[in-house]
Amino acid sequence: DGGITQSPKYLFRKEGQNVTLSCEQNLNHDAMYWYRQDPGQGLRLIYYSQIVNDFQKGDIAEGYSVSREKKESFPLTVTSAQKNPTAFYLCASSRDVLQAGELFFGEGSRLTVL
Amino acid sequence: GDSVTQMEGPVTLSEEAFLTINCTYTATGYPSLFWYVQYPGEGLQLLLKATKADDKGSNKGFEATYRKETTSFHLEKGSVQVSDSAVYFCALRNSGYSTLTFGKGTMLLVSP
Numbered sequence: 001d002g003g004i005t006q007s008p009k010y011l012f013r014k015e016g017q018n019v020t021l022s023c024e025q026n027l028n029h030d031a032m033y034w035y036r037q038d039p040g041q042g043l044r045l046i047y048y049s050q051i052v053n054d055f056q057k058g059d060i061a062e063g064y065s066v067s068r069e070k071k072e073s074f075p076l077t078v079t080s081a082q083k084n085p086t087a088f089y090l091c092a093s094s095r096d097v098l099q100a101g102e103l104f105f106g107e108g109s110r111l112t113v114l
Numbered sequence: 115g116d117s118v119t120q121m122e123g124p125v126t127l128s129e130e131a132f133l134t135i136n137c138t139y140t141a142t143g144y145p146s147l148f149w150y151v152q153y154p155g156e157g158l159q160l161l162l163k164a165t166k167a168d169d170k171g172s173n174k175g176f177e178a179t180y181r182k183e184t185t186s187f188h189l190e191k192g193s194v195q196v197s198d199s200a201v202y203f204c205a206l207r208n209s210g211y212s213t214l215t216f217g218k219g220t221m222l223l224v225s226p
Contacts (some may be wrong), residue, residue, distance in 0.1 A: 042203065042218035050212060090157055101146050101207040101214055105157030
């Protein structure tokens with residue numbers, strides 16, 4: 001089945017550690033996105049990529065980094081510079097940026113900083 | 115900038131009740147409008163969309179009409195089920211932009 005796979009589903013991190021969240025899609029979509037979800041805050045865009053080897057900052061990119069070396073993969077690194085990293089992280093894709101309203105989401109990764 | 119405002123939840127209903135979740139937006143130009151649904155512990159799924167004024171999006175018994183005069187896109191369902199319990203997000207995409215702007219979400223709880 002086509003879809004988006006995020007891993008791990010749950011992740012615990014000590015303060016000061018970097019952590020990388022995986023996102024893989026087999027939908028052959030050009031565009032991929034990372035969102036952060038906090039209770040009562042809705043979804044906020046961290047980074048997005050319209051095509052391989054290209055990505056743009058979203059509204060809350062500070063303390064995060066991404067790469068897009070392959071069409072299928074868009075990993076997110078939460079660095080120690082992110083002041084409040086505990087959150088639910090959602091990866092999404094769309095066929096291309098013209099279809100940016102029709103997103104396909106993974107099941108999310110919940111990061112907890114101890 | 116663009117923004118989406120949804121009614122605060124939770125919305126608590128009994129099975130077979132009528133549902134309305136209000137959504138209003140602020141945007142320049144002519145945005146497309148969307149409703150997404152998030153079931154517990156899962157990612158979001160596109161529920162319905164409308165791309166121009168007076169369009170009605172519908173899916174799974176839910177519907178919403180794009181009202182440009184009131185800048186609204188309210189979600190309705192005539193008879194809710196327990197399985198409709200979820201968080202519902204209204205979102206917009208302005209023409210020429212590559213990303214969505216989401217509202218904060220409205221939780222719906224349906225009891226038997």
